[in-house]
Amino acid sequence: MTSRRARRLGPAIRARRAELGITLHQLSEATGVSRGTLSRIENNTLSTSLANALAIASALSVDLSELLDEPESQLVRxxxxxxxxxxxxxxxxxxxxxxxxxxxxxxxxxxxxxxxxxxxxxxxxxxxxxxxxxxxxxxxxxxxxxxxxxxxxxxxxxxxxxxxxxxxxxxxxxxxxxxxxxxx
Incomplete structure (x- = not known):
């Protein structure tokens, strides 16, 4: 996974979790990944394993590719x-x-x-x-x-x-x- 795609994963997880109204605690229970680890993943201070990324995507009812897809637009200041x-x-x-x-x-x-x-x-x-x-x-x-x-x-x-x-x-x-x- 490219570093750009990896940096997109955390914010995409947070956005999808917010969209579904799921708390970090609920996502933690559904995935077996600790709340602290999930928070660090969402804030891009921790990379995650493929197994954890797949578990998170499954708990959020999306394919992992949807969390990694390129945005429709991209701005580089x-x-x-x-x-x-x-x-x-x-x-x-x-x-x-x-x-x-x-x-x-x-x-x-x-x-x-x-x-x-x-x-x-x-x-x-x-x-x-x-x-x-x-x-x-x-x-x-x-x-x-x-x-x-x-x-x-x-x-x-x-x-x-x-x-x-x-x-x-x-x-x-x-x-x-x-x-x-x-x-x-």
Whole structure:
């Protein structure tokens, strides 16, 4: 189970329990899981076993998958987005992960910066890059080395199942959005 799905379990249990008007004590009696443990699960301070999760779902009259399903909408506030800056100064911000295998990223590549090689993704994975500002060179490694220079407004779709790297040959920062789509 992904950590995002695990974080969704606690609030989903609490919401379903509230919907049914069931107290923690009643849920504890129905599942054999202590009230304290249930409270910690609902507050995402404790992960639970599959057996406990199934017992809780059964007591709440739902399938476990219903408690883990993606919400119909998802909001990521700017201050809550996951941010990583590497040694070259390139910043990667995770804007959204709407479902497994799909990720929307924002890259900020300083003038003259170059990434280390990105490892090959799983077979048939594609990346779609859209350059918002500046210039970028996208290079693939291996037997069929390719290099593509992109500018503001350009959109580039590429298989990402080979090593690749990004660099900014310009004198201004490059800002881009990247959509990564991996087959399930």
């Amino acid at each position: 700017a201050e809550d987005a996951t941010r990583y800056t590497d040694a070259s100064g390139i910043t990667r911000i995770t804007l959204a992960q709407p479902s497994p295998g799909i990720q929307l990223l924002r890259y900020e590549v300083p003038a003259g910066a170059a990434s280390t090689r990105f490892a090959a993704h799983r077979g048939r994975t594609q990346e779609v890059l859209h350059i918002l500002e500046g210039r970028l060179v996208f290079e693939t490694e291996g037997d069929s080395h390719e290099s593509h220079e992109l500018g503001a407004g350009d959109t580039f779709t590429v298989r990402a199942d080979r090593e690749h790297r990004l660099s900014n040959p310009g004198e201004e920062p490059c800002i881009l959005h990247m959509l990564t789509v991996s087959p399930r």
